[in-house]
Amino acid sequence: MSKKVAIVGIGYSGFRTTSTDVSYREMIYEAATKCYEDAGGIHPQSIDSFVASSEDFMEGISIADEYVPDQLGAVLKPVQSIAGDSLQGLASALMQIKTGQFDVVAASAFSKISNLSSYENVLSYATDPAYIRPFQENPYFIAGLEMNRYLYETGTSREQCAKVVIKNRYNALKNPTAIYGAKIDMDDILNAPPLCKPLGEFDKSGHLDGAIVLLLASEDKARELTDHPIWITGLGWATDTPNLDSRTDTLGSARYAELAAQKAYSMAGINTPYNEIDFAEIDDTFSYKELQHIEALKLCGPGEAGELLDLGSFAPAGDLPVNVSGGSLGVGYLHEANGLHRVLETVLQLRGEAGPRQLPGVETGLAFAWRGVPTTTGTAIILSNKS
């Protein structure tokens, strides 16, 4: 890498199922103030550029990117909006610094999903208008198709998917920001109301409101602003075809994750991810997705994730802890802010600030975000506390 870049500030607010007391912009303002305070009390006037990730329709306004600046202190500053998961926004922030034109860049994202009365309608609107939308089906049918195919191709069991839910919601009990922490049984999950079978109600992560702001800086600036910079050593993203009819080979797998990780690993000089990564925060929007993503990210062989989960490999005390934070199943689903949430939890671990869920002696973490149905976009990032 030509120029080293670190995460030097983290701030978040909300992490509640409803938040009627603040507007989404106030929620971002709060996260931003905490982030800037965390980065040595930097004033936004000293921040060179701002990247916000959001999706029209979710905010209750259109052309939402024009509503970005003020809550970040970015009025009359360079502002960029990314219509995608916030880890893609973070990629943009990273690249801006790597151009050499910017030294300090903020990345922000939020979810105020409790304001939306019909989320499924928005998702449905994202499906192909001519070939898919006419059926007027619940858009989670795509997850049902994916899960069924994944189980078929890999021999993973329904119960192994349920164990992801048990693990992540249990992990969440040690995370004070996690709303969905619970000790939950196999029977609870298997007997839950079906959604799009084999997907059941508890296989899907629950909605969450929240805002996250992260501050990135070039090496010199990073050392100036913080004593604990967390270095971005690799990053990559990829998008598979948006056409369900073309996903004959990939309906049951996550090729986008594989390609995103390949790029990130090669940038970070990682050859054997399973040995070189200490822990991972991996998209678990749906239970099967965590297993599918673990395999695609080459943290085990194809079809092996379920078995390794049975053996406890992905538990906090296992060989490769996955979603110690509780993930989306345990903490909640933050929509376009999911990517930054993964990074936030990875940074807390690498700083040694994860409290009761802190993993001992961790140096290298992987965060991976997926944008949810009906998309096939994933972003992987490697973070390290060693320079």
Added chain:
Amino acid sequence: MAILERITRNIDNRYWDPGTKAFPVKNRYTAGVAGQWFFEELKENGKIYGSRCEDCAVTYVPARIYCERCFKRLEKEKDWLDVGTEGEIHSFTAVHRTKTGEEKEEPSLVAAVKIADGLLIHRLAGVKPEQVEIGMKVKAEFKPKDERQGGIEDIKHFKPL
């Protein structure tokens, strides 16, 4: 820099209700050159068309006018072909919720039906959810010609052979 005030009683909360002040967003979506031809074949002839890229040895279903792998143009006269009305279930799901999330009285069966190298997403009928299997052979059942409108629902559903 901080938020110093908080609303601490629900009763003090106010929200703006878009239900009363919303404006309808309406738009059209053109099916495009490929969509137009594909849906016309469904409507007029009850045929499902795919398009083949010889270079990639892939037959797309529904047909389209370019190969997404090699980016070559696929011409109707040369590369389009009737792929028949039978396929096999590549994956399926029993959908228990309506589009907006309410519980359905009866689940609907949605399948990805593999025809040539493509997946046609459609409804399954004439079979119970517990009887469906991946790999099962199915056949498209069309609506009567006078009811077809030139859309994906000109196929009523797929049924096991």
